[in-house]
Amino acid sequence: MTTLTxxxxxxxxxxxIGVGILSSRKVKDEKDFINGGGKAGSLxxxxxxxxxxxSSQATIGTAQLAFNYGLAAWWFTLGAGIGCLFLAVVYVRPLRRSSCMTELQVISEEYGALPGKLGSVLCSIGIFISVLAQVVACAGLITVLFPQVSIPAAAVLSIAVMCVYVIFGGSWGAGMGGVVKLILLCIASIAGLIFVLVSSGGVSGLLGGLKHLLAGTDLGLIQKSANGLNNLNTASDVSNRFVNLIARGAAKDLGSGLSLVLGVLSTQTYAQAIWCGKSDKVSRRGALLSACLIPPIGIAGTAIGLFMRAHYITQAEVAALANAGLPAPQLPVLANTIQVFPSFLLNHMPHLFAGIVLGTLFISVVGGGAGLSLGMATIMVKDIFNKITFKNSEKRRTGAPRTELLVTRCTIAGILLVSAVIAATVSDTTINDMGFLSMGLRAAVVFVPLSCALFLRGRINQxxxxLSIVISPLAVIFGSFLNLSFDPLFLGLAVALLICAIGYFIPRKKEAVLQGKREEATL
Incomplete structure (x- = not known):
């Protein structure tokens, strides 16, 4: 890596860091910290x-997956964009009219304190797993860029930057930092996409390069032993894998897309952004803008992954060829596929520009962890700390501004510190596998009860x-051990829908409608 990089x-x-410090000046109380005081614009x-x-999955992860599966890697950003579209069109007005500050508050006010508290705990666990994954990815990126830095030191550096990103400015810091990152990331994506298309001779040239390297060649015929993928015997096999939205199977890829849609709707961080807006119209525009901008970033990442597949091989493929007594192509070697995106920048982009993009990539991962930790801290403080600390029901809802701001900041720091400790000892592979469980847990806990609370008020038996909040995530965990051909999230959602459908036909007695208030009074 050069000095310019x-x-x-x-x-x-x-x-x-400057944006984070600047944003801290806008924080006067906990409302400014949690939701920007409801004064944020669309951008x-x-x-x-x-x-x-x-964050890491939309950038590093997309290029990494595209290296092996091509267009199917688009599902993360495509599903995220569709989720933002649903958030804008369907959920903005009901969420804002609820006058709540967390999704679990919406559930608690409709069904009572106990469902809200259990949901808060389960949802926090799911979000924490994602925060942990971001810290691990961030630490991994640091060690790729600076091999002399140890994993523990990289984890500490990661959470230090995350703290500056969000802990001083809260929603203002996450939002203002996100705008800067958005501009840099869009420029980087456009530049990367243009480079790939120009240097490859367009889409047809890119696909031709893949077929030349893999179709019926020694490298194409050792894919099973090297990567656990089907061998590529013909040009048609190459097209079916790399130019196919459901290359991993319809159930797998469509399930991944749906899990992202529901994950956006079930995660406190994104609902929290909706509450930041000055009005319903502003919040809707912000979500729609996200829906338009996220999928193209995935297209750029996918194109970079395909370009790297046509010009690089992995260490595992070199070993598989050697075991088969075959020579390896004279191509650069990647130690593992997590290096796809960083290696593209370091080896194929101007040095200064590569450094700017790598810095943006680092901040992308940092922003993901910081934003998720803010959402988790909000749930823990609003839905757990306040209910334990304050006797008065209105205080439980609003908190004591100075105390709550301090506790929220300390909670964010604590979440990130614990994440750094775990990240220093847990492997990347384990965290990536747990990431799918995290998305399933959040959607299983929140999506169906929240939707019923917003659109079927007073209709579902408490x-x-x-039962839905407790049993559905257990179904997801159980399904993850069964090696199902589909995402275990579907099992959890089916359970939630079935239980809530039964609850629709069980009348809520007048006493039941007041049950939540009685539970609040007894806490």
Whole structure:
């Protein structure tokens, strides 16, 4: 890595740190910290959403998956964009009219304190797994760029930047940092896409390069032993894998897309951005802007992954060819596929620009972890801390401004510190596998009860809602051990829908309608 690359990286880091410090001046109380005081515009709201949603999986992960599966890697950003579209069109007005500050508050006010508290705990666990994945990815990126830095040191550096990103400015910091990152990421994506298309001779040239390298060649015929993928015997096999939205199977890829849609609707971080807006119209525009901008970033990442597949091989493929007594192509070797995106930047882009993009990539991962930690802290403080600390029901809802601001900041710091400790000892592979479980847990806990609370007020029996919140995530966990041909999230959603459908036909007695208030009074 050249001096210009390092300068580019540190210029971006300095810019983001400056934005974080500047945003702290806008925080006067906990409302400013949690939801920007409800004063954010559409661009700031879009920055808050994309700052968390466009992170390691949307950038590093998309290029990594495209290296092996091509167009199917688009599902993460495509599903995220569709989720933002549903958030804008269907959920903005009901969420804002609920006058709540967390999704679990919406559930608690409809079904009572116990469903809300259990949902808060389960949802926090799911979000924490994603925060942990972001810290691991961030630490991994640091060690790729600076091999001399140890994993523990990289994890500490990761959470330090995350703290600056969000802990001082809260929603303002996440939003303003997200806007800066959004601009840099869009420029990087456009530049990367243009380079790939020009250097490859367009889409047809890119596909031709893949077929030349893989169709019926020694490298194409050792894919099973090297990568656990089907061998590529013909040009048709190459097209079916790399130019196919459901290359991993319809159930797998469509399920991945749907899990992203429901994940956006079930995660506190993105609902929190909606509450930041000045009005319903502003919030809707911010979510719609996110829906338009996220999928193209995925297209750029996919194109980069395909370009790298046509010009690089992995260490595992070199070993498989050697075991088969075959020579390896004279191509650069990647130690593992997580290096796809960083290697593209370091080896194929101008040095200063590569540094700026790498810095942006680092901030993308940082923003994801910071935004998710803010959402988790909000749930823990609003839905757990306040209910334990304050006797008065209105205080439970609003909290004591100074105390709550301090507790929220300390909670964010604690979440990130625990994540760093775990990240220093847990492997990347384990965290990536748990990421799917995280998305399933959040959607299983929140999506169906929340939707019923917003659109079927007073219609669902409270005990059935409670059963849905408890049993649905257990179904997801159980399904993850069964090696199902589809995402275990579907099993959890089916259970939630069935239980809530039964609850729809069980009348809510007048006493049941007041049950939530009685539970609040006894806490």
């Amino acid at each position: 390092v300068i580019g990286i540190f210029c971006v880091l300095a810019l983001i 700031l709201l879009c920055g808050a959403i994309m700052g968390s949603l466009v 005990r059935c809602a409670l």
